[in-house]
Amino acid sequence: MFIAEGSKIVLDFLKNGAKPYLLIASKTWINENAINNSEDIYTINNETNTKCRIIETEENIIKKCSALSTPTNILAVFRYSESKIENIENNLSIVLDNVQDPGNLGTIIRTAEWFGIKNIICSKGTVDVYNPKVIQATMGAVLGVNITYTDIKEIISKHASPEFPIYGTYMEGENLYTKKLSNKGFIVMGNEGKGISKEITRLITEKISIPNARPGTGIAESLNVAIACSIICSEFFRINSYI
Amino acid sequence: MFIAEGSKIVLDFLKNGAKPYLLIASKTWINENAINNSEDIYTINNETNTKCRIIETEENIIKKCSALSTPTNILAVFRYSESKIENIENNLSIVLDNVQDPGNLGTIIRTAEWFGIKNIICSKGTVDVYNPKVIQATMGAVLGVNITYTDIKEIISKHASPEFPIYGTYMEGENLYTKKLSNKGFIVMGNEGKGISKEITRLITEKISIPNARPGTGIAESLNVAIACSIICSEFFRINSYI
Numbered sequence: 024m025f026i027a028e029g030s031k032i033v034l035d036f037l038k039n040g041a042k043p044y045l046l047i048a049s050k051t052w053i054n055e056n057a058i059n060n061s062e063d064i065y066t067i068n069n070e071t072n073t074k075c076r077i078i079e080t081e082e083n084i085i086k087k088c089s090a091l092s093t094p095t096n097i098l099a100v101f102r103y104s105e106s107k108i109e110n111i112e113n114n115l116s117i118v119l120d121n122v123q124d125p126g127n128l129g130t131i132i133r134t135a136e137w138f139g140i141k142n143i144i145c146s147k148g149t150v151d152v153y154n155p156k157v158i159q160a161t162m163g164a165v166l167g168v169n170i171t172y173t174d175i176k177e178i179i180s181k182h183a184s185p186e187f188p189i190y191g192t193y194m195e196g197e198n199l200y201t202k203k204l205s206n207k208g209f210i211v212m213g214n215e216g217k218g219i220s221k222e223i224t225r226l227i228t229e230k231i232s233i234p235n236a237r238p239g240t241g242i243a244e245s246l247n248v249a250i251a252c253s254i255i256c257s258e259f260f261r262i263n264s265y266i
Numbered sequence: 267m268f269i270a271e272g273s274k275i276v277l278d279f280l281k282n283g284a285k286p287y288l289l290i291a292s293k294t295w296i297n298e299n300a301i302n303n304s305e306d307i308y309t310i311n312n313e314t315n316t317k318c319r320i321i322e323t324e325e326n327i328i329k330k331c332s333a334l335s336t337p338t339n340i341l342a343v344f345r346y347s348e349s350k351i352e353n354i355e356n357n358l359s360i361v362l363d364n365v366q367d368p369g370n371l372g373t374i375i376r377t378a379e380w381f382g383i384k385n386i387i388c389s390k391g392t393v394d395v396y397n398p399k400v401i402q403a404t405m406g407a408v409l410g411v412n413i414t415y416t417d418i419k420e421i422i423s424k425h426a427s428p429e430f431p432i433y434g435t436y437m438e439g440e441n442l443y444t445k446k447l448s449n450k451g452f453i454v455m456g457n458e459g460k461g462i463s464k465e466i467t468r469l470i471t472e473k474i475s476i477p478n479a480r481p482g483t484g485i486a487e488s489l490n491v492a493i494a495c496s497i498i499c500s501e502f503f504r505i506n507s508y509i
Contacts, residue, residue: 035485039485126369130490130493133486133489133490133493134489134490134493136484136485136486137476137478137479137484137486137489138479139479139480139484160490161486162486162487162488163485163486164484164485164486166485167484167485167486198508200504200507200508201508233380233500234503234507235380236380236381236382236383236503236507237382241379241380241382241407241410242278242282242379242406242407242409242410243376243379243380243404243405243406243407243410244405245405246376246377246380246496247373247376247377247403249490249493250373250376250377250492250493250496253489253493253496253497254496254497254500257476257497257500257501258500258504260477260479261443261501264443264477264479265441265443265444
């Protein structure tokens, strides 16, 4: 199971088919969003009319359960539903090599879903997608992308071919904006501090780079991994949809 | 003054000309990075050979001063140096309308610096750039961009003209990838929850939008503001540098 907090995100999860195990909510939230059926079973007032168990409690109790620095009046426990990666061969998928920060993973999921990327393949060292901070940062998009944790070395080796490029971002890579980009393949993003590991670098067939406006004289030595990933997804989307 | 933490970021700040008021460091950090001159005055072992006062203390004391969840063995207090926005007329600048999250502001600064954007103009309700979480997220790039806090309504009204577009992101805006983009103007980014305020929306001359791969059927209703800003900066940079 996993936790999501805040009215908007909980309602978004319900709307998009997440299965609630339990909601913990204040009286105010319940009055505005649910109708009592019997005992602690309620129907949620939205398009899905989901039925679920709600524990009514005070906001200071919710605060004690919360992982947020500014807790809200609703916390939901959802049932985890395993997603299987699919149709890798004909699509672009994102591969994450030990991304550590929950906010980064959540934002990558949200952005990938926006650009229609269906699969995110995580190394076993990547932060857990069901970490509450990841869930919050996805804004519900976690339900729209297939996410798996596996041996990425193995899956990359299995799929790499001249028709299925393995893209990775490196300072010395080819200019993202002028390079020919495929409509299938893996886009590998590395760890926040270390980048793509040596072991995985050997499997990269196309090194790309996001140009710096002042090469050699700029201050930032890199972009945040979620930012780099979003710029790359945007460019692949542009090339494949509008060119 | 403002605080920066962690060896890499503190050394980056020193390298890029930040003026230290005081460093608080463990014996290990000092042994590896500084040479004692007299009493508590040290010379830092890097390109700049900055002289500064260092208080040697134990890591558990640094931990107590730290704003990070995983504190390191070095914390620096730098002197604030005011930056003035410059040459607005001939450049693209970013205008922030009440961006609240420190991580978002820091990441926007880091990305703006990467793409050579010189000015970031913040509404007075935007999170303080000297908030330690903002500073950490900039990775030093705060020294490479001019940042000011002002009445953004006034500055937008003053500069808007047919030759100086005011861009804002809206669901119903024109496709970022196919729209003609200028090499000067303001790119306005709004608050995380509310977007661009009504008052500022009236001043937007060019509404743009980042297309969604599955309009109407996708889950995420928007992109994170730092992600949206980076995709927009990337596209302006591509258009102005490679087309």
